[in-house]
Amino acid sequence: MAKVLMKGNEAFGEGAIRAGCRFYFGYPITPQSELAHFLAKRMPEVGGTFLQAESELASINMVYGAAGAGARVMTSSSGPGISLMQEGISFIACAELPCVIVNIMRGGPGLGNIAPVQSDYFQATRGGGHGDYRLIVLAPSSVQEIIDLIREAFDLAEKYLNPVLMLGDGLLGQMMEPVELNEVKEVSLPPRPWATSGRMGGPKRIINTLIIVPEELEKHNLKLNQKYKRIEVKEQRWENYQTEDAQLVLVAFGTAARVCKGVVDYCREQRLAVGLIRPITLWPFPVKAFDYLLSLATVRYFLSVEMSTGQMIEDIRLAVNGRRPVYFYGRFGGMLPVLTDVVKEVKKLLLEEEC
């Protein structure tokens, strides 16, 4: 299939349409607005619905309603808007409804700026809102991967009846890359016996998040927890890049992982045994990737490279569990880690120690 040049934000939209999503509700915010612009044009072409809501509170609740009615539905926003959506996301997670949420992160806290960062990692991977729940979090690092992963996002949302969050940043959203589009499949949605779509001769359905009796809520919490455990076992995704003989393993996702691939290539030319683990699922965190590498015994250090002051490093430390030292290098506020600076950090660890 011929490749086409496509912007990251638009790839989320086109990928969603090719995955059978026909409902989008959203509210403008930079740096994800092109996604809304794209779908405003594209949805009517495929008989879908694009609706601009009055706020992110409204858009996520429209998603809640549409998902409850049985639709393949998505929304998108950026940090401040995702914060506003947390109430609704918590309800959707409790009600066990499928939907896809795209967060094209921007600098924070507060209004911050519109430059690329990865500082919503905690919010994304810890549930984000009130209560005891998790989202499946996917972190693409190229425009092609956006196209490929958003289809998987809808499938995972429906398989586990759980919201799926796709986490990108302003750079990934704004950049253009050649992509190979997957075919537009007629997606046959799995049956939705739980949908409040009108009884139409069938039994009454209730979608409800009020579970007032403690014994019953504990049971529901446990049911959700068991689902999350299944997801943790089955759905960890990551990419290994030259890790087999690596003494130092970088860990980075999204845009930071693109920089780190360059770092690995550069270091390898200098005969430094450096590799990269690129988590693709941020939740569940790819613990298995670390267990495998640690079993090889060649790895001596891990270095987390993030566009934040250090968030994913906590999950790396939990995965490594004291078996090796874990170091951190980060740029933030919209500043990007650059190859030479990361290489300096690598050399500090690998060479200075030997002196």
Next chain:
Amino acid sequence: MFKKVFARPKALEDVPFHFCPGCTHGIIHRLIAEVIEELNILEQTIGICPVGCAVFSYNYFACDILQAAHGRAPAVATGIKRVLPDRVVFTYQGDGDLAAIGMGEIVHAAARGEKISVFFINNSVYGMTGGQMAPTTLPGQITATTPYGRDREINGNPVKVCEMLSVIEGTAYVARVSVHNPASIIKAKKAIKKAFQIQLSGLGLALVEILSTCPTNWGLSPAEALNWLAENLIAYYPLGDFKTPKEEAKNV
């Protein structure tokens, strides 16, 4: 032979209401259920229940029900109706839900002319959380958070929802009714029926504000509460149609 002259509407489940003695939520539930049955729309109706005393309406209505976050019912209803335009979607919301935390959602659902029916229960207090001041609490009214009476200087002024929403273009029908005596109950049912018929005709958003009692939080007996409603709430919130579809009115 005996003739059955009164029965539970098919759109109500056979379970007892949990509402406090004298609370008129039960009457309003019944009226909505009677209308659903009379219009023969039970199978295609989806209700949205709110946060507050009416949250348990998922136990009472026999149609499909989705429970929304506080104030968000009109947005949730929008999502459902956009996916399933041939279904009948209604929200059931209290005054704190619709006129305080959910003001944005109802105003914009109205502006979009969402083809939904909204039943707005105004009893001038937050019921479930313990009788705090609502946006509709009357000036001077004593509540848990206005122990010296609502002071306009401190607490601002009550919100008149029908008056406000009737000037928004997307609303097709806006009416305020009460359920404090048999005559008003008959009128309330007519308004509820009209709100569903307007949705079935696809004319726009229909909202019926229903003045309701809260004897528990008002500190009154059920009978006193009905009188208090008639004397005080109706005086501040006049009953009647605030907006009706003009030429289309003949069809409904």
